[in-house]
Amino acid sequence: MRNLRVAVPELSPLARRLVTGAGDLIGAVTSGNRRLCILNYHRVLETADPLVTDEPDLVGFRWQMQLLAQCFNVLPLSEAMSALAAGTLPPRAVCITFDDGYRSTHDVALPILVEFGLPATVFVSSGFLNRGTMWNDQILETLRSLPDATGDLSEFGLPDQSLGTVAERKLAIDRLTQHAKYLPPQRRHDFIVKLVQLAGDGLRDELMLTRDMVCNLMRNRVEIGAHTVTHPILALLEDEHARQEIEQSKHQLEEVTGEPIRLFAYPNGKVGLDFDHRHVAIAREAGFAAAFTTGFGATTSRHDPFQIPRGRPWDKTPLMYALRLLRWLAH
Numbered sequence: 237m238r239n240l241r242v243a244v245p246e247l248s249p250l251a252r253r254l255v256t257g258a259g260d261l262i263g264a265v266t267s268g269n270r271r272l273c274i275l276n277y278h279r280v281l282e283t284a285d286p287l288v289t290d291e292p293d294l295v296g297f298r299w300q301m302q303l304l305a306q307c308f309n310v311l312p313l314s315e316a317m318s319a320l321a322a323g324t325l326p327p328r329a330v331c332i333t334f335d336d337g338y339r340s341t342h343d344v345a346l347p348i349l350v351e352f353g354l355p356a357t358v359f360v361s362s363g364f365l366n367r368g369t370m371w372n373d374q375i376l377e378t379l380r381s382l383p384d385a386t387g388d389l390s391e392f393g394l395p396d397q398s399l400g401t402v403a404e405r406k407l408a409i410d411r412l413t414q415h416a417k418y419l420p421p422q423r424r425h426d427f428i429v430k431l432v433q434l435a436g437d438g439l440r441d442e443l444m445l446t447r448d449m450v451c452n453l454m455r456n457r458v459e460i461g462a463h464t465v466t467h468p469i470l471a472l473l474e475d476e477h478a479r480q481e482i483e484q485s486k487h488q489l490e491e492v493t494g495e496p497i498r499l500f501a502y503p504n505g506k507v508g509l510d511f512d513h514r515h516v517a518i519a520r521e522a523g524f525a526a527a528f529t530t531g532f533g534a535t536t537s538r539h540d541p542f543q544i545p546r547g548r549p550w551d552k553t554p555l556m557y558a559l560r561l562l563r564w565l566a567h
């Protein structure tokens with residue numbers, strides 16, 4: 237496993253004691269109905285990427301994990317869900333999750349998780365194991381590959397979009413992603429196929445986990461959860477198609493891991509927009525023990541176990557990050 241030790245900002249010993257003490261106080265006041273913060277990551281970038289600004293790089297991820305190891309009780313997600321139901325959550329309870337099944341969860345995040353002794357869960361879209369690139373990354377990598385002078389994106393709905401600066405290129409990626417996200421599946425497929433042609437044959441195809449990496453994650457305290465086969469917006473599918481996506485991802489991952497897959501995360505994860513009560517019922521019937529959204533805030537025992545929210549502090553310093561976690565645990 238790689239050595240990814242780099243210098244990172246951290247809390248002073250005094251600040252650590254204050255955060256831990258405040259967390260214990262919140263835990264005492266809320267005992268009987270303690271809250272759980274479930275953090276939701278996707279990729280961890282080996283170096284900062286100006287075109288991917290909403291995921292941490294190695295330095296950011298490292299100080300976040302160090303902070304969690306120093307000041308919070310990081311639990312395996314299945315164990316935390318059982319403790320939540322039984323009313324036995326410890327104070328300062330946090331879980332770490334990653335969605336989609338990016339290779340960087342294995343290559344960049346795992347060595348840091350192992351170093352700090354932290355468990356995690358990776359929700360894998362099973363259709364991308366070993367090969368393939370998710371549609372949003374096809375947009376990203378296509379736009380990254382285009383020369384500055386590419387003038388005309390009008391056939392993709394961006395008639396005046398320049399790519400002359402990083403900010404303009406990022407804006408084009410965001411606009412194309414927003415446009416494609418809620419297209420019906422076949423239209424989105426056609427849109428992406430046409431767009432990718434702009435890149436010639438230069439697109440990378442090495443962003444996602446392999447089957448061997450999934451097994452290695454499991455050997456290192458990482459639980460595998462399902463996240464559909466092709467990562468569709470479930471609400472846009474016929475019910476039978478949605479059921480296939482949910483059930484097949486469970487079966488395919490059970491075949492890869494040799495273990496029952498007990499947890500599921502809804503793609504995109506916004507209740508009412510990306511999925512609804514039909515998909516909650518399907519996840520329940522498929523035999524999962526719990527399912528996770530991207531709704532805001534911390535979890536209590538009052539939440540439906542098939543609509544558990546996850547989020548992540550967006551703060552850029554350890555102290556502010558810790559304070560926001562405390563606020564969510566106290567709220």
Ligand SMILES: [Zn+2]
Pocket residue numbers: 335336463467502503504
């Ligand atoms: Zn996802």
